[in-house]
Amino acid sequence: MPEIAIFLARLRAPPWRPMAILAWLARGQRLRHERRHLEAMPDFMLKGIGISRSEIDYVATHGEARRS
Secondary structure, three states, X not given: OHHHHHHHHHHOOOXXXXXXXXXXXXXXXXXXXXXXXXXXXXXXXXXXXXXXXHHHHHHHHHXXXXXX
């Protein structure tokens, strides 16, 4: 539940606003879809796009791999 509260606070929207709740649910669905898609890829394809299997969660959430 704290994750919901943080998201809604960032939107500066009261928790009872349906659009804020729908936006949060849609984002969660998109992240799960992207994560499943990346997890289904073989390692050579992940390497080809510049990420490793251990970076899938980060990439699905932030949209790009961390670079040192």
